[in-house]
Amino acid sequence: MSQTAGNATGFKKSALALGLACLPMGGCHYLRTPVSGGQAEFSGHRPLRPQDIAVPTGFRVELVASGLTFPTAVVFDDERRLYVLEAGYSYGDSWALPRLMRLEPDDRWTVIASGDRNGPWTGAVYHQGFFYIAEGGQLEGGRILRLDKNGRASVLVEGLPSLGDHHTAGPAIGPDGMLYFGQGTATNAGVVGDDNDFLGWLGRFPDFHDIPCEEIELAGHNFPTAKGLTGAFVPIGTITSPGQRVTGRLPCNGAILRTPLEGGELELVAWGFRNPFGLAFRGSELFVTDAGYDERGSRPVWGAADLLWKVREGAWYGWPDYSGDRPLSLPEFARGKGSLPLVLAKSPGKPPRPSAWLPSSAFSAGIDFSTSSAFGYVGDAFIAQFGDRAPFSGPVLRPVGFKIVRLRLETGVLEDFAVNKGRQNGPASLSSGGGLERPISVRFDPSGHSLYIVDFGVITTRDKAASPRKNTGVIWRITRRV
Amino acid sequence: MKAGSWSRLAAACLWLATAGCSARRSEPISKAELLTDKPSERGRVVFMEHCNRCHPGGEAGLGPALNHKPLPNFVKRYMVRRGIGSMPAFPQQLINDSDLKDLMSYLTALKRHERGADQTALEEINSRR
Numbered sequence: 001m002s003q004t005a006g007n008a009t010g011f012k013k014s015a016l017a018l019g020l021a022c023l024p025m026g027g028c029h030y031l032r033t034p035v036s037g038g039q040a041e042f043s044g045h046r047p048l049r050p051q052d053i054a055v056p057t058g059f060r061v062e063l064v065a066s067g068l069t070f071p072t073a074v075v076f077d078d079e080r081r082l083y084v085l086e087a088g089y090s091y092g093d094s095w096a097l098p099r100l101m102r103l104e105p106d107d108r109w110t111v112i113a114s115g116d117r118n119g120p121w122t123g124a125v126y127h128q129g130f131f132y133i134a135e136g137g138q139l140e141g142g143r144i145l146r147l148d149k150n151g152r153a154s155v156l157v158e159g160l161p162s163l164g165d166h167h168t169a170g171p172a173i174g175p176d177g178m179l180y181f182g183q184g185t186a187t188n189a190g191v192v193g194d195d196n197d198f199l200g201w202l203g204r205f206p207d208f209h210d211i212p213c214e215e216i217e218l219a220g221h222n223f224p225t226a227k228g229l230t231g232a233f234v235p236i237g238t239i240t241s242p243g244q245r246v247t248g249r250l251p252c253n254g255a256i257l258r259t260p261l262e263g264g265e266l267e268l269v270a271w272g273f274r275n276p277f278g279l280a281f282r283g284s285e286l287f288v289t290d291a292g293y294d295e296r297g298s299r300p301v302w303g304a305a306d307l308l309w310k311v312r313e314g315a316w317y318g319w320p321d322y323s324g325d326r327p328l329s330l331p332e333f334a335r336g337k338g339s340l341p342l343v344l345a346k347s348p349g350k351p352p353r354p355s356a357w358l359p360s361s362a363f364s365a366g367i368d369f370s371t372s373s374a375f376g377y378v379g380d381a382f383i384a385q386f387g388d389r390a391p392f393s394g395p396v397l398r399p400v401g402f403k404i405v406r407l408r409l410e411t412g413v414l415e416d417f418a419v420n421k422g423r424q425n426g427p428a429s430l431s432s433g434g435g436l437e438r439p440i441s442v443r444f445d446p447s448g449h450s451l452y453i454v455d456f457g458v459i460t461t462r463d464k465a466a467s468p469r470k471n472t473g474v475i476w477r478i479t480r481r482v
Numbered sequence: 483m484k485a486g487s488w489s490r491l492a493a494a495c496l497w498l499a500t501a502g503c504s505a506r507r508s509e510p511i512s513k514a515e516l517l518t519d520k521p522s523e524r525g526r527v528v529f530m531e532h533c534n535r536c537h538p539g540g541e542a543g544l545g546p547a548l549n550h551k552p553l554p555n556f557v558k559r560y561m562v563r564r565g566i567g568s569m570p571a572f573p574q575q576l577i578n579d580s581d582l583k584d585l586m587s588y589l590t591a592l593k594r595h596e597r598g599a600d601q602t603a604l605e606e607i608n609s610r611r
Contacts, residue, residue, distance in 0.1 A: 054510035302568065303544055305535035332570035357531055359538035398542035412530050416508035416539060423504050425541055 036390030037399035038461030040429035046458060046472045049434025053476070054421045061418065061478050064452070065103060068473030069096050073366070073441050074452045075124045075131065077149065080445065082452075083112065083131070084475060088119030089138050090459065091389070092466035093200040100124065100131060100147065113151035118143070122169040122277070123366070123441065125179075127261070132156070134168045134181050138201065142168030144181060144259065156263040160251045161186065163205045164196065166291075170279035170366070174286065178258040180269065182276030182288060185254040186210045189328075190232035190320030190343050193225045193298030198392070207235045210320075213255050213271035214248035217345040223298035230298060232320060232343035243345060254319050256288060256311055272317035272351065273309070278367035278441065282379065282409070286311040287355065289364045289383060292323060293333075295394025299343075301328055302335045302394065306358035308367070308381065308407065318351035320344075325351045356412040361388040362401035366441025372448025375480055381407040382417060382451060384439035387427055389461050399426035404439055404453060404478075418453065418478060429458050437472065451478045505547035507595045508539050516595050518588070525588030528581045532572060540592045545569060549593055555586045 050061040070087040077083065081102055088098030098115035112131075115121060120136035135143040142160030147153045156179070162168045166184020174180050187196060192209050196202040210233050220242030222229040231240025251257065256269040256276055269286075278289040288309050293301035304323040321328055321342045328340045358364045363386035370377045385401035402425065404418040420428055420435040428435045438456040445452065457472030509515055518526065529540075536545035545568070559582060565571035577585065 056509050057513055303536060303570075330570075335568045336565065336570060357535055360535045360544050362538070362543075396544055397546055400538060400543040411527050413526055414530055414534060414539075416510050419508065419510050421511070423506070425506065425538075 035398055035426075035430070036396050036461060037387045037402055037427045037430060038389060038459055038466070040427065040458075040460055042429050042458050042460050042467075042469060044469075046429070046437070046469075046474075047432075047434040048474060050476070052421055052428065052433045052435035053418055055418050055478060059478055059480050061476055064475040064477045065107075066474045067471050068457070068475070069470040070094075070120065070456055070468065071440075071454050071473040071475065072120065072122050072456065073124045074443050074454055074475060075126045076443075076446050077126050078129075080447075082445075082475075083124070083126075084109075084454070085121050085124045085133065086473070087121050087136070087456075088115055088117070089136060090120070090456075090466070090468035091199065092459065092468045094468045094470070095119070096470060098135070100133065100151070111151075112149070113147050113153060115145075120167060122167055123171055123181075123279075125171045125173055127173045130261075132171045132173070132179055132261075134171050136167030136169070137162035138167065139163075139204070142183065144168070144171065144179065146261075146263075154263070156261075157251075157257075157259050157266060161208075161211055161253050163208045164201055164210075164253075165199060166253075166275040166277075169275075169277045170288070172279040172281055172286070173261070174258070174281060175284045177261060178267075179261055180256060180258045180279055180286060182273065182279055183251060183253060183255045183257055184275040184277070185273075185319065187320075188294050188297045189299040189301055191223050191225075191230055191298045192234075192236040193223065193230065195294075195297035195392075196236075197226070202236065209233060209235050210253045211251075212246055212248045213250065213252035213268050214348060216246050216248065216348065218242070218244045218246065219341065219343055219345045220244060221341040221343055225298050232299075256286070269313055270311050270315045270317060272315075272319045272322075272348065274319045276309075277365045278383070280367045280369055280381070282369045282381075287367065287381065287409075289358075289367050290317070291363050291365070292358075292360055293328075294361075294392075296392065299340065300394065301333050301340065303332055303360055304328075305354075305360050306362055306364040307354040308356040308358060308364070308383070309352070310355045312352060315352060316347070316349040321347060322351045324354045324357060355409060356407050356414060358383070358405075358414065359385070359400050361390065361393060361396055363387065363389070364401075364405075365439075366443070366454065368442050368444050368451070370444065370448065370451075372444070374447075374449045375444070375451065377406060379409065381409060382442045383407060384442045384453065386438050386440050386456065389459075389466065392461055392466065398424060399430065402427045402436055402438065404436075404442060404451075418476075427458070429460070436476070437474070449479060452476070453478065505541045505549040506539075507541075507549050507592050512595055514595070516591060518591050521584045522587040522591040524581070525584035525586065525591075528577060528585045529588050532577060533585075536569070540589070548589060549595075551593075555590070558586060558589060 098121040142162030164186030227237035275291040292304035387401035540549040
């Protein structure tokens with residue numbers, strides 16, 4: 001027997017012996033039932049117990065407000081008063097009125113402004129007497145709204161391509177005095193498919209599809225759907241051919257865009273994102289969270305990370321052919337079974353390396369940076385993870401997300417900051433706890449001493465369909481104990 | 483039986499063996515910062531780039547939990563290099579030998595961080611009684 005063969009036999013024996021020796025120690029329930037975060041049975045009552053949320057030693061959690069319907073952001077005016085944005089729309093095609101509301105000292109709410117059925121209002125920022133709101137635009141297309149403190153609104157940008165999966169989101173004011181925002185893609189991976197019908201929008205807008213920001217050349221791959229073979233960047237049922245060119249234009253999908261605060265020409269900052277949801281500046285540098293591909297639809301992608309990008313002007317960030325700087329043609333994105341065809345004949349560029357790789361399926365959403373030594377972790381990013389939407393977005397073995405994480409930007413090291421207690425991670429509704437459900441954004445107050453968490457509320461996802469529950473949204477606050 | 487089948491069988495046995503233990507190790511749960519030396523600090527950076535997307539913090543996500551598996555390092559190294567099930571292989575070009583060694587140090591540190599996590603879970607259970 002050769003040396004190599006002898007080593008191989010020894011390895012087999014030791015591995016098997018070790019496995020068999022350990023077998024009697026365990027139970028097998030863990031293997032049998034993959035559990036996603038949305039699989040809870042929700043009774044209709046959401047218990048709220050800040051003590052059910054674990055935070056690092058020295059911090060405490062408080063409940064600020066509850067009973068909200070699909071809250072997505074908090075914002076502070078120059079008198080440090082707290083405002084909450086309610087989206088007015090949730091996945092699951094559940095509609096309500098988008099609202100901006102102020103929390104009064106006696107805990108009453110004053111409604112500053114209401115929208116119509118064109119939610120979700122996904123994010124807001126306050127700057128020099130005005131609120132700037134990203135209107136998701138599920139029925140009429142995305143808009144950027146400017147509201148004064150009395151709720152008088154003007155439209156800065158409209159006609160954004162937000163009728164699909166991902167919306168207009170995350171406004172942030174840059175050091176150049178411009179308003180930056182994200183525009184999500186219509187689809188998961190560039191191809192309209194049956195998953196979009198399931199989400200509800202394809203029935204309303206059968207011709208809607210992704211629009212590139214610059215001209216692209218297609219490889220001509222087409223994918224099966226119920227309406228026939230479909231290519232990338234075209235309506236469902238439309239076949240593309242190799243070398244076919246698609247003209248780019250503004251506004252486009254999967255982009256960071258900017259506009260002057262008074263309104264004016266729309267400018268492209270960068271493109272090739274999928275769902276650029278959370279935007280925040282650290283000094284003069286813009287960072288954006290980008291939710292990774294799902295394993296769904298005509299072009300499902302497995303194991304794609306959520307990403308945090310540092311935004312470089314003019315760069316292309318890889319969608320729909322890369323995850324980070326890794327092409328989707330690698331076997332890892334097809335569960336090791338073959339590989340996915342790339343839809344672009346020629347990439348518009350080489351995507352940069354992400355600032356951080358975040359857990360797949362977590363939907364890493366809102367982001368803010370600590371600036372106060374009183375809170376600590378100065379310069380670190382805090383990111384709200386909404387949590388998985390399995391099985392619709394692809395299966396998971398255990399719930400992913402449903403927490404606040406802290407990221408050390410210099411190393412890309414991610415750590416939990418606020419999570420529900422218990423034997424395993426997940427939303428409070430899954431463990432009958434009273435803690436976090438679906439955190440969607442975070443924001444430090446103007447002093448930087450307190451971190452506010454916007455918790456969207458309960459969404460169950462049994463049998464693939466999302467069932468969002470109104471009046472279950474919550475605002476939490478985390479401060480360091482003196 | 484082929485070599486790949488043997489290793490898969492062994493890995494499945496070990497997975498079963500640890501089903502009852504909590505995999506949670508993060509600071510809010512364990513109430514203690516993870517103590518790391520230089521190699522495991524470097525290994526943590528490798529973990530964040532290549533492993534964390536499917537095993538967040540070493541817990542289960544898209545992939546199974548790693549923190550409570552009594553796998554010896556040579557088996558872990560084998561799984562990283564060869565892949566298993568849906569988990570892709572990570573060749574030298576992605577994780578070189580030095581980084582792989584650091585990664586093993588980090589996984590060991592993470593696993594040893596168990597006591598605090600279990601204590602917290604116990605306190606949590608007691609407080610609800």
